[in-house]
Amino acid sequence: MTSPEQISAAPARPRTDAAPLLDVRGLGISFAGPDKRISVVRDVTFSVAPGECVGLVGESGCGKTVTGLALMGLLPVHGSRFEGQLLLDGEDLLTLSEAQWRKRRGRRLGMIFQEPMSALDPVFTIGEQIGETLRTHFRISRREARDRAIEALEAVGISEPVRRHDAYPHELSGGMRQRAMIAMAISCEPALLIADEPTTALDVTVQAQITDVLGELSARSGMAMLFISHDLGLVSQTCSRIVTMYAGEVVEMGETDDVLLKPRHPYTSGLLRSLPSFTQRKGRLPSIPGRVPRPGDFPETCRFQDRCAHSREGCLTRQHLLRVGEQRFSRCHRSEDLDLPGVLS
Amino acid sequence: MNMQLVRFLGWRAVQVLPVLAMATLAIFGLIQLVPGDPAATIAGEYATAENIEAIRRDLGLDRPLWEQYGTWLWNALQGDLSNSLLTGLPVLDEVARRLPPTLFIAVFALLISICIGVPLGILAATRADSALDRFVTSVASLGVAVPNFWLGMIFVSIFALGFGWFPTTGARPISEDFWGAVHHAALPAATLATAGIAEIARQLRSSLIEVLQSQYVRTLRAKGLSPARILWKHGLRNAALTLLTVIGLVFNHTLGATVATEAVFAIPGAGSMIVNAAINKDFPVLQGAVFVLVLIVISMNLIIDLLYTVLDPRVKKD
Ligand SMILES: Nc1ncnc2c1ncn2[C@@H]1O[C@H](COP(=O)(O)OP(=O)(O)OP(=O)(O)O)[C@@H](O)[C@H]1O
Numbered sequence: 144m145t146s147p148e149q150i151s152a153a154p155a156r157p158r159t160d161a162a163p164l165l166d167v168r169g170l171g172i173s174f175a176g177p178d179k180r181i182s183v184v185r186d187v188t189f190s191v192a193p194g195e196c197v198g199l200v201g202e203s204g205c206g207k208t209v210t211g212l213a214l215m216g217l218l219p220v221h222g223s224r225f226e227g228q229l230l231l232d233g234e235d236l237l238t239l240s241e242a243q244w245r246k247r248r249g250r251r252l253g254m255i256f257q258e259p260m261s262a263l264d265p266v267f268t269i270g271e272q273i274g275e276t277l278r279t280h281f282r283i284s285r286r287e288a289r290d291r292a293i294e295a296l297e298a299v300g301i302s303e304p305v306r307r308h309d310a311y312p313h314e315l316s317g318g319m320r321q322r323a324m325i326a327m328a329i330s331c332e333p334a335l336l337i338a339d340e341p342t343t344a345l346d347v348t349v350q351a352q353i354t355d356v357l358g359e360l361s362a363r364s365g366m367a368m369l370f371i372s373h374d375l376g377l378v379s380q381t382c383s384r385i386v387t388m389y390a391g392e393v394v395e396m397g398e399t400d401d402v403l404l405k406p407r408h409p410y411t412s413g414l415l416r417s418l419p420s421f422t423q424r425k426g427r428l429p430s431i432p433g434r435v436p437r438p439g440d441f442p443e444t445c446r447f448q449d450r451c452a453h454s455r456e457g458c459l460t461r462q463h464l465l466r467v468g469e470q471r472f473s474r475c476h477r478s479e480d481l482d483l484p485g486v487l488s
Numbered sequence: 489m490n491m492q493l494v495r496f497l498g499w500r501a502v503q504v505l506p507v508l509a510m511a512t513l514a515i516f517g518l519i520q521l522v523p524g525d526p527a528a529t530i531a532g533e534y535a536t537a538e539n540i541e542a543i544r545r546d547l548g549l550d551r552p553l554w555e556q557y558g559t560w561l562w563n564a565l566q567g568d569l570s571n572s573l574l575t576g577l578p579v580l581d582e583v584a585r586r587l588p589p590t591l592f593i594a595v596f597a598l599l600i601s602i603c604i605g606v607p608l609g610i611l612a613a614t615r616a617d618s619a620l621d622r623f624v625t626s627v628a629s630l631g632v633a634v635p636n637f638w639l640g641m642i643f644v645s646i647f648a649l650g651f652g653w654f655p656t657t658g659a660r661p662i663s664e665d666f667w668g669a670v671h672h673a674a675l676p677a678a679t680l681a682t683a684g685i686a687e688i689a690r691q692l693r694s695s696l697i698e699v700l701q702s703q704y705v706r707t708l709r710a711k712g713l714s715p716a717r718i719l720w721k722h723g724l725r726n727a728a729l730t731l732l733t734v735i736g737l738v739f740n741h742t743l744g745a746t747v748a749t750e751a752v753f754a755i756p757g758a759g760s761m762i763v764n765a766a767i768n769k770d771f772p773v774l775q776g777a778v779f780v781l782v783l784i785v786i787s788m789n790l791i792i793d794l795l796y797t798v799l800d801p802r803v804k805k806d
């Protein structure tokens with residue numbers, strides 16, 4: 144057994160074929176708590192290549208949204224503190240001024256959110272809201288903005304885009320609204336789209352449609368995507384690579400097929416085995432016992448230790464992200480010995 | 489669209505009738521509790537019982553109460569507000585003479601409330617929890633709590649008696665001397681506006697803070713919009729819905745408070761007319777005044793409702 148290469152102490156980014164578009168190195172986020180600083184995210188390292196679709200998964204409260212908002216510079220200015228680097232095209236976003244951030248938001252980086260109901264301004268038409276994004280970043284006329292907004296609505300598969308352009312959010316169904324949100328986020332052709340649980344609030348049938356739209360857009364325009372979801376099944380349909388987060392840390396990373404077939408972290412394995420679509424077994428799905436610890440209550444051991452069936456004495460120290468193969472990383476020192484069940488085992 | 493508007497207005501007009509009837513019926517009932525007899529007042533000190541009885545018959549005061557009220561309401565709905573029991577003059581003329589100074593002060597006070605309350609609310613909201621915000625919020629709570637007549641007397645003693653900038657009492661007719669009317673109305677309007685400023689600033693602040701923390705403002709930030717654009721375009725446009733409601737309420741309160749404030753400033757407006765009519769049990773005058781005031785309040789609310797349908801696309805127009 145070769146000694147796994149430890150990467151998180153001296154963050155080296157995972158190797159990908161192309162130079163990465165987004166390179167997150169040792170990202171740490173803490174908020175001002177009532178009496179002490181509370182670290183919410185620690186040592187988050189992953190990258191997204193141009194045009195690539197990467198899935199960020201984990202249960203509720205693992206820090207996925209916080210990570211996404213940090214990439215957009217949208218966390219509260221007061222009280223938030225950051226560590227590490229957020230490199231977009233080699234430029235560290237964490238060093239940007241607010242004015243510089245604004246030039247990139249909506250332009251280089253787009254984000255869509257979970258709740259299409261409340262994420263659009265209720266008193267403006269969706270066309271106006273898309274056109275506004277365009278006119279913020281490009282010097283174009285209202286007429287031109289209108290044309291491009293209609294194009295964007297068409298691109299996300301909204302029928303009758305001209306009529307829908309002048310519709311108010313409340314006049315559209317949930318799925319339509321989420322499409323409008325996507326149209327708004329992609330209108331300026333960002334290099335990276337962060338989609339935070341884009342389908343969670345929607346009906347199952349609509350979920351698949353939205354996922355397809357996102358996949359198509361990414362494939363057609365070469366836009367990279369960070370697809371945030373608690374649903375590993377959904378993510379595996381769209382993304383070529385998967386990053387698993389647990390309790391504010393990245394615990395596993397790898398190509399989708401590798402991760403599904405042979406997870407290298409007990410947490411990912413647990414997530415996979417709780418998926419109805421992948422388990423052949425009948426009856427109750429084996430869900431991971433216990434709950435994600437709250438920020439502030441993170442143990443000094445392996446953070447998954449109290450829920451892990453494979454826990455040993457060696458697990459009682461802090462775990463680092465280890466390289467366990469070509470493009471594979473795991474935050475479990477036992478990952479070499481364990482033969483964890485994936486979706487087919 | 490126009491057909492819809494007509495139907496909307498028609499429906500509102502139908503809704504207004506019961507409100508008018510209830511308000512005037514309440515006044516009619518209350519006035520029966522006031523001691524005294526208008527007929528005796530008119531007849532004078534040396535009148536005989538027969539004299540008074542004759543006058544009562546003349547005025548219709550001998551008829552059953554429901555009949556007196558019914559006749560009055562029937563005529564009022566046809567635009568005839570009857571005559572004063574005491575002077576015999578048409579109530580409508582009296583109201584037309586006394587209402588303008590009252591309305592002028594109320595509208596003046598409303599404008600002051602908006603012009604000061606709105607900027608204060610915005611300032612407090614954009615600097616939420618700053619020293620300025622806390623100052624505005626606490627002064628606003630004070631402004632809502634302070635009694636109007638007391639504030640009026642303070643204003644008079646400082647700005648009229650102390651500095652001599654404004655007249656202490658009286659009013660000028662707007663049609664003859666507009667700036668004179670403004671000068672005379674300034675202190676009473678300022679007095680009345682205090683509560684309005686406070687109410688508008690408070691409500692706008694909390695509404696704006698709520699909007700600025702909403703999900704869609706996060707979306708706007710994710711689009712790269714500047715904070716100024718988010719505040720002035722989206723923040724105010726959304727908070728304007730609350731503001732509209734508050735302005736309607738403030739107008740109603742202000743109009744009510746004007747009636748009392750007139751006493752402090754000795755303004756010959758609707759207030760003193762109502763007080764005199766109540767003392768003399770001159771019910772046609774009292775009901776006429778209330779009738780017109782209620783109509784004004786209802787019209788104001790109707791305007792607000794109409795503006796609402798313009799400002800908020802979610803309000804169905806039928
Ligand atoms: N501004 C903040 N101040 C303090 N704590 C915060 C703040 N924002 C988020 N948190 C905490 O950070 C933790 C991670 O939250 P986050 O929303 O990123 O989880 P998530 O993985 O997106 O979960 P979900 O599936 O519920 O969306 C939560 O415990 C949350 O309470």
Ligand code: SF4
Nearest residue numbers: 445448451454458475
């Ligand atoms: S380090 Fe130990 S406790 Fe943590 S995931 Fe691996 S086996 Fe489980």
Ligand SMILES: [Mg+2]
Nearest residue numbers: 207208209339
């Ligand atoms: Mg989330």
